[in-house]
Amino acid sequence: MTKVRIKDIAEIANVSMGTVDRVIHKRGEVSPKTREKIQKLLEDFDYKPDIAARSLAMKRDIHLAVVMPKVVNDHTFWELPQQGIQQALDALDHDQVTIHRFYFDQLDRLGFSAILENFPYGKMEGVLFAPVFREESTEFLERCAEENLPVVLFNSLLDTPAVRSYVGQDAYHSGYVAAKLISYGMEQGRDLAIVNMSARKDHYAHIIERERGFRAYFASSESHPKHMISIDLNGADDLLLKEKLSEICSSYDIAGLFVTNSRVHKVARFLSETKRERVRLVGYDLLPENIEFLKQDRIDFLLSQKPEEQAFQGLNSLYNLVVFNREPAPRQWLPIDIITRENLAYY
Amino acid sequence: MTKVRIKDIAEIANVSMGTVDRVIHKRGEVSPKTREKIQKLLEDFDYKPDIAARSLAMKRDIHLAVVMPKVVNDHTFWELPQQGIQQALDALDHDQVTIHRFYFDQLDRLGFSAILENFPYGKMEGVLFAPVFREESTEFLERCAEENLPVVLFNSLLDTPAVRSYVGQDAYHSGYVAAKLISYGMEQGRDLAIVNMSARKDHYAHIIERERGFRAYFASSESHPKHMISIDLNGADDLLLKEKLSEICSSYDIAGLFVTNSRVHKVARFLSETKRERVRLVGYDLLPENIEFLKQDRIDFLLSQKPEEQAFQGLNSLYNLVVFNREPAPRQWLPIDIITRENLAYY
DNA sequence: TAATTTTCCGTGTACGGACACGAAATTAAG
DNA sequence: CTTAATTTCGTGTCCGTACACGGAAAATTA
Numbered sequence: 231m232t233k234v235r236i237k238d239i240a241e242i243a244n245v246s247m248g249t250v251d252r253v254i255h256k257r258g259e260v261s262p263k264t265r266e267k268i269q270k271l272l273e274d275f276d277y278k279p280d281i282a283a284r285s286l287a288m289k290r291d292i293h294l295a296v297v298m299p300k301v302v303n304d305h306t307f308w309e310l311p312q313q314g315i316q317q318a319l320d321a322l323d324h325d326q327v328t329i330h331r332f333y334f335d336q337l338d339r340l341g342f343s344a345i346l347e348n349f350p351y352g353k354m355e356g357v358l359f360a361p362v363f364r365e366e367s368t369e370f371l372e373r374c375a376e377e378n379l380p381v382v383l384f385n386s387l388l389d390t391p392a393v394r395s396y397v398g399q400d401a402y403h404s405g406y407v408a409a410k411l412i413s414y415g416m417e418q419g420r421d422l423a424i425v426n427m428s429a430r431k432d433h434y435a436h437i438i439e440r441e442r443g444f445r446a447y448f449a450s451s452e453s454h455p456k457h458m459i460s461i462d463l464n465g466a467d468d469l470l471l472k473e474k475l476s477e478i479c480s481s482y483d484i485a486g487l488f489v490t491n492s493r494v495h496k497v498a499r500f501l502s503e504t505k506r507e508r509v510r511l512v513g514y515d516l517l518p519e520n521i522e523f524l525k526q527d528r529i530d531f532l533l534s535q536k537p538e539e540q541a542f543q544g545l546n547s548l549y550n551l552v553v554f555n556r557e558p559a560p561r562q563w564l565p566i567d568i569i570t571r572e573n574l575a576y577y
Numbered sequence: 578m579t580k581v582r583i584k585d586i587a588e589i590a591n592v593s594m595g596t597v598d599r600v601i602h603k604r605g606e607v608s609p610k611t612r613e614k615i616q617k618l619l620e621d622f623d624y625k626p627d628i629a630a631r632s633l634a635m636k637r638d639i640h641l642a643v644v645m646p647k648v649v650n651d652h653t654f655w656e657l658p659q660q661g662i663q664q665a666l667d668a669l670d671h672d673q674v675t676i677h678r679f680y681f682d683q684l685d686r687l688g689f690s691a692i693l694e695n696f697p698y699g700k701m702e703g704v705l706f707a708p709v710f711r712e713e714s715t716e717f718l719e720r721c722a723e724e725n726l727p728v729v730l731f732n733s734l735l736d737t738p739a740v741r742s743y744v745g746q747d748a749y750h751s752g753y754v755a756a757k758l759i760s761y762g763m764e765q766g767r768d769l770a771i772v773n774m775s776a777r778k779d780h781y782a783h784i785i786e787r788e789r790g791f792r793a794y795f796a797s798s799e800s801h802p803k804h805m806i807s808i809d810l811n812g813a814d815d816l817l818l819k820e821k822l823s824e825i826c827s828s829y830d831i832a833g834l835f836v837t838n839s840r841v842h843k844v845a846r847f848l849s850e851t852k853r854e855r856v857r858l859v860g861y862d863l864l865p866e867n868i869e870f871l872k873q874d875r876i877d878f879l880l881s882q883k884p885e886e887q888a889f890q891g892l893n894s895l896y897n898l899v900v901f902n903r904e905p906a907p908r909q910w911l912p913i914d915i916i917t918r919e920n921l922a923y924y
Numbered sequence: 925t926a927a928t929t930t931t932c933c934g935t936g937t938a939c940g941g942a943c944a945c946g947a948a949a950t951t952a953a954g
Numbered sequence: 955c956t957t958a959a960t961t962t963c964g965t966g967t968c969c970g971t972a973c974a975c976g977g978a979a980a981a982t983t984a
Contacts, residue, residue, distance in 0.1 A: 411917075
């Protein structure tokens, strides 16, 4: 029993292909009794449209928007999602999809508003969005909902009904994993510190979640550090960072530092320069700077957020939603990859 | 400038579509000078065939063979690649591809030969193969080469020119990673053991490579175990295993055990039953049995070979080779994922 | 009953590429 | 210079779906 085509169904039903097509697409202009007859046949023969033929016949251009921070100064993190977007474009039906990029400065709230001001809602068919400024983003999402624009979020989750799907990592559990790694076989009675260097901690729920997860691990485990210190350095410069770290390192018997985002290389540099070797260091993301220190064994573990994959999967979901009307899972959790010097080469 | 089609190129070159088509597919029967002219145009305009139109026009059935061990007794490992194959089938253009399964008993050399005896070389267009028996497999690969049948290997590498691509993990480095994990923060002066439980160690080069990598780590590191013991239990039953382990554990101060394949759960069970708690355990693969012990913290780390992904990528490569003539990379290394109790949920 | 509208359905073509077939042009042989 | 062989190339058809267009039949109105 080979594959049934519209033509086959039409012949069996003694109607033309056009009629079958109208039934399939519910375009009306078919008498109830032939409609029912054809619908039954479609079900009986389990008719499935040929995707190749369909997409050939459709040939419509898809316009998708990507709204996310751009790379400014040392926030090289945001280069990674761009790679994922490029990969997705290569994998998808190339020229069929046009990506419109709306990149904003994640320190410039007004600039972000300005972008939203001129956002061409009508021209877009879907949005991939990495939210930063909470209020403005929420507003944007609501507007998208009004315009019936499907949105897929990544990197950071805003809990808005307008969002069709979120692609990201479970921040809480990644902190949990970090805690396991940093405490695995650690000497008893020493201290641990958590370093927050997010530009604006309040903007990123996942930064907070990571710290929560990190602390939760020790609450449920037999091994505890003697002290657990938090250092918040929102928007601080490198000088202030070094001061703070020096202070902490001399006041406590620091066995490990957990940096809650990708700027762990700054701490690594400090430790390296001040030759503190018995300090474990765990942070996030495969930035070139971080990789350097991982290779030198100055960073022990990096947890990858997989920003490329987040963007890749996000764009893919959006495409499948817009083109094939395939509803994505509301939450797409990516694995929490553990990267060490030894397995780095394969990521 | 919109997308160029064969028709466009043909018009610009003042030839017909057929001629352009012949140049694209290198089917000859085109004079050198028109060929060059058209090739230049193709490059200049960066012609890319429309995949929808192409697959519609081709509409040929692809027959691919999968040759790998089947699940017998407690070798549940081989269920995993089957999942990957199913995923690949779902992702590929469904009905276009037919998979023919040739599953053999990895303990039954003759059975394998029998399969090869009746292998329908002529009917297949590609083979995904997990080699076990070295000589027979080599013979099979040579035969495939004669028949011009492209082969993609996974799981275990046989170095034969007939092989178009290998999808797998760098076994040596995975052993290296295992060593890092087992020795990370380990107390000085204790002992480590390597446990080999492969059915036939000599059949699997990667088992040996894992042990090599494991040992190499300590050769290049400052931290060493006091003793490093190897236990070989090829084809041994569970009773013998327990005996051997008991013996080792009482003769040495074992701080950690590295099991070089997915049967690590057997060692976990022993340690659990004998209540030896200060022993680290590292092994391979997310079998249900292993996951159980990972959750109980009786296994510290599992390295995933990603058998599903191996099969998935392998089948994908084969498809792309057969259908689109896209040559795969000769070696496709998969990342060495580190799985702990804490990040397990996301794999 | 004729004229008009409405409902229902068939025909034709586009989408872009692959390939079979056969025609025209070129070359080789006599 | 003709004829045959060979090379080179154009035409036409098919793949399966979507949709525009228009025709025929049925229903409504005059």
